[in-house]
Amino acid sequence: MIMQEKVEARTPILKMEGINKTFSGTTVLKNVNIELYPGEVHALMGENGAGKSTLMKIVSGVYMPDQDSGTITYKTDQVTWKDPMTARKMGIGVIHQELNLAPNLTISENILMGTKYPRNKFGMVRWEKVHRRAKEVLTSMGSDLKPETLVSTLSVAQQQMVEIARALSYKAEVLIMDEPTASLTDKEIDRLFEIIKDLRKQGVAIVYISHRMEEIFKISDRYTVLRDGEWIKSGPIQETNTDHLVNLMVGRDLKGLFQRSKGNDIKARDKENPALEVKNLSDNTFVRDLSFQIYPGEIVGFAGLVGAGRTELVRSIFGASDILQGEIRVAGEKVQIKSPIDAIRYGIALVPESRKEQGLFLDMSVKENILLAELKKHKKSLKINWNSLNHAADVYIKNLKIKTASPDQSISGLSGGNQQKAVIARWLSTNPKVLLLDEPTRGVDIGAKTEIHKIISELADAGLAVLMISSELPEVIGISDRIFVMNEGRITGHLQKNEATQERIMHYATGGNKDEINSVD
Amino acid sequence: GNNETSGQENESADNKKGDLKIGLTLNNLANPFFVSMSEAAGEYAEELGAEIIIQAADADLAKQTSQIEDFITQGVDLILLNAVDSEGIAGAVAQADAAGIPVISVDVGAGGGIEGTVTSDNYQAGALAAEYMIEDLGGKGNVVVIDGPPVTAVKDRIAGFEDTIEGTDIKVIAKQNGEGNREKGLQVMESILQANKPGTIDAVFANNDPVAIGAEIAQQQAGRQDEFYIVGVDGSPDVIKAMKKEGSSIAGTSAQNPGEMVKKAMDVGIQVLDGESIEEVIKIPVDLVTQDNLDSYKGW
Amino acid sequence: MKSILSTNQQPAAQPPVQSRFKLGHHASTVWNQLGMVIILILLCIVMSVMAPNFLDSSNLTNILKQVSVTAILAAGMTIVILTGGIDLSVGSIVALSGVVSVMASQTGINPILAMLLGVGAGYLVGFINGVFTAKIGLPAFIVTLASMTYVRGLAYVTSGGYPVVLESNTFRFIGSGSILSIPTPIYLMILVYIVMFLVLKYTMFGRHIYAIGGNEEAARLTGIKVKKTLVNVYSISGLLAGLGGVVLAGRLYSGQPTAGNMYELDAIAAVILGGSKLTGGVGKIQGTIIGVLIMGVITNGLTLMDVSYYWQLVVKGGVIVSAVLIDRLRS
């Protein structure tokens, strides 16, 4: 409260009034206002496609607002940056939502990208200094990544850490964080929050965008809500709560995160065949000696810290990465999975970790993105029957409530959440027996997230065996019947729904001791 | 005099049997003219019991320069050069000269200190074609010229043709580039036939035989074979074959003799090696092969 | 929850077809093509003013006949480029196929069979390209560059460097004949483009091509047989180049070992003029034929105008940039 006064007292460092933005006809921002004060964390809230990123891209000079459509006042004078460079020079720092890294370069170069590297008097880059500077940023973030590592060898989460490091590597007075934690796990998030608090002390104004409610209340001082590109409300965080915020965002009431009614416990099902059984699976690098079963009709959550090996686990089950040892049984019978094609044949489906790189065909229509895996179902002899395709696509679009102008709209025009639903739909279309979900709701807004959770849960009730990786603990706890916790490629914990708490999961995730695990099993 | 000369050569070849190593670099091997030249060279070298290395430069002077350099490395005794460009090759010739390897140029002259040139006069080839047309058309008419790749040999032919019609009432109504091959020759002729309606063309001068044949195909497909005739350059087997056909509209071709040329060059070269003196330029005359003297023409 | 899994349900209300032309990449490329069509028309207007008899029906068939071979190559090049690949070997394949098929027909075998041998030779080269590119994973550019070299060599070796003369009239017919006073190659070209259009739009193979070009990793994870598809794509490109070679041979009454030189560049240029992206995933066969025609009209028009060969090159280069430039500025 005290600091609240302080904030109001000061004049805003950045003030945007009546901002409009139109992309080829479609208006994305309508007369939006926002005020940022030095030393505050300002939560920018809104559903997928509300216009958060667009607004921030205007602040950071990526886009220009529409002609004569309102004003941006930075410090004392009115401004319009013509490119990211100028904005950055003026002290605007950004962590963009989409990872913007050059995979061919080292972590160091990605962190320092766009700045002048340390150079000698002949203008020659001094590499040892470059790496040292990067190392400093990383250590200050509590990350032990090696500066000389090639970014292409990093997992998505690790890449996000690099993205953050870049924004922290130079002095910013306004720091924009567009979903920085989308793929982070609590350990990194806590570290990040300490950094944010530190910056706040130094009087940096921070815009914080996230779809994870609990974070908002943990870190932010004030909030602004956008809906369909319109400014809805701003105010101090103390004067709101989850339900109220959600209501402002989606324009209707919606009780927090979806909670799956406790699924009937395994004991009852023990005698049945597990839909998926993994025995001593290893690739000797990221996955070590993993064994577990998943039964039809249950949702099994996989929790763990960044780099725990969850993604690699599902990738190897799905035949996307090589397995060195161990066996996989589907519905009791031993199977050899050498490629995704085999996996699909055995009724396994994988919704991959990163939509953009591994899931979406951005040049293609929504309907093809949904049905590409099942075209053969929709052809007479050789010829594809587009009508039956449209028909089927419409069904999925309806059932999964995918928001799209039409089935033929290019999927690149959809918001993150809806793109994710389309990818899920693609895998449902293959009628899988085992569904592997890797971070299925990353960057998906609360409304869509809830819908996706409902869908997953209903699928399980319909007899599907679901393995869900998630780094968002409330999500894992919310909809899993059982939870495995991984640490450095090994399963370190196994929790029933009723015994799962964030604390216990974190305990195992950080490599909790064995006897406790035994007591669980 | 052919048999005599080669007869002499056999003797003079005897005393250097086996150890004579000759390098021959040709403008290219994409044109039958040069292909036949290379074959004749191969056979004749066999006769002489000499080893011959044959290279083609793809009409790239830099490549030809490299090839001469490689010849020097290989320590050939004699270089036969069919230059891509007469001045441009001078540098390489000088290198060979410095290495004490005599260079005889074939068909196209060359600078840089060559021992001698054996050439069939390309300028004359063009001139003969022109004279034929002047006489046939009575010094008046519209002709089409199909040019070729910009190399001296070709340019001399065109020059010979154009200089000769200079002053007559023969007008060049279209001049396009057939790039020396049948394909492009056919294409440009098709378009020229579009631009010049029936009855407007009296004759076509093609820079070489492949183009001449291409032009004839275009003419036949347009059903205009009776309107005008074509004169080519080379006297290549397939043009002779074409001329022998009924109703061929290829009236003539300024026949050169690649085989003869390269053999002569080889003889001259060996004379140089034997320390005999030779005349700087030996011209193998070109004669216009027409329907009249077609049967007496030996061919390549 | 059956509903999600089963698809036998009422379709949602709105008819897709309508909106297809409102939004999305369908729309956008429809625009691209329209753009290029406009430019083609502009070009024709200019030519018809400046070049004598440009608009004569005989000249128009002439243009179509002259582009037919490049067009057939460009059709194959389109699917290669759609997958994000490239095929530099097509020009040399034209030569090899021409030589092989003509020499075959000289042995007196059935001319149809001889032609098929030529086409087969092209298919074989394409298949080899595909294996090295897709299965072994070597860069398409270098693999097809190598093929371009050795296939040209083979064409020379088999023919001994001389053009091989084509006697068979059946064979000649495919290049020089005409039905209802329209030259055969034009029918072939049209046929190839119709088939290719149907393949790309209505077959799984076609859709997989777009998918692979758009996001190969995703395609792999979706269970598409990426390698197999790519091998087929290159094989088809080779096959069509082989067909082109046969047509050209029929047109030239001979198999020319020098034929098809630089055709690969014309084909690629046409594909890109037609709106395809070298990065793959974006493009349409309709665009390609427009690109081919633009190139053809330029060459033909300049020749009709009797512009000197040297200036033709200058102008041609200028027109190509202007074409893409205008198209860009328009949108």
Added chain:
Amino acid sequence: MKSILSTNQQPAAQPPVQSRFKLGHHASTVWNQLGMVIILILLCIVMSVMAPNFLDSSNLTNILKQVSVTAILAAGMTIVILTGGIDLSVGSIVALSGVVSVMASQTGINPILAMLLGVGAGYLVGFINGVFTAKIGLPAFIVTLASMTYVRGLAYVTSGGYPVVLESNTFRFIGSGSILSIPTPIYLMILVYIVMFLVLKYTMFGRHIYAIGGNEEAARLTGIKVKKTLVNVYSISGLLAGLGGVVLAGRLYSGQPTAGNMYELDAIAAVILGGSKLTGGVGKIQGTIIGVLIMGVITNGLTLMDVSYYWQLVVKGGVIVSAVLIDRLRS
């Protein structure tokens, strides 16, 4: 929290250099190069066995002299390809620059100045390529294909199609002269590669090239002047092609309007053989020179072995694939 923002601190524990060769693309491409070096050596061994006098020092200088022009072009091509672009115009630029500079020197101006004019012409073409590609955003392939065409045309037009003769000895020296019995072009080539190495590794410009090639969007967002950098990249490629043209003219005692035909393909092939990816971001100049040498050794060796012209093409194609193939299998 100072630590994040201030950089004056103790150096991190482990020395970067060490770990650099454990992980990351440094390592991987070091391997690629090693791989290609091995292949180059293998090739030389084979040649020295089969080709007489291959190992003569005179022949080795020969090879270097013969590749020098392509090498200079390939250096420029490398940075273009590193940005994910391509430059098909270099071959024609070689011709134009040669013709322009020689004609200039014929007017009797200072030969150095004449040469600079040739280089300048190349720079100009490159600059235009850059503007159309980077600023206006047209596809590099089509833009440079167009340049390839019109620049060749200009070379013909300015020279009237005839080679122009070079008299000036100073000028000739740059192509045909030698210092300490090593030909001048070799010094030039080495110079170009050293400079390019330093630029790519130690200058902001060089690092920006890699960043743009790796992720253009990221480069833009972090405030790298993408367009400016790209324009410079194409300009440099043009400039080096211009230099190549001057050297070639000096070597051929003349400006040949037909010179440099197909050189662009040799240059690109060399770059890719050297381990660069056409998608950009990956590659090193050291790799390129290896690629150039591989190509040069093949051509030279086959000539020495007296392989017939036609078979040379076949073998050359085969060797190129084998080279990348072996490299692939090895890793």
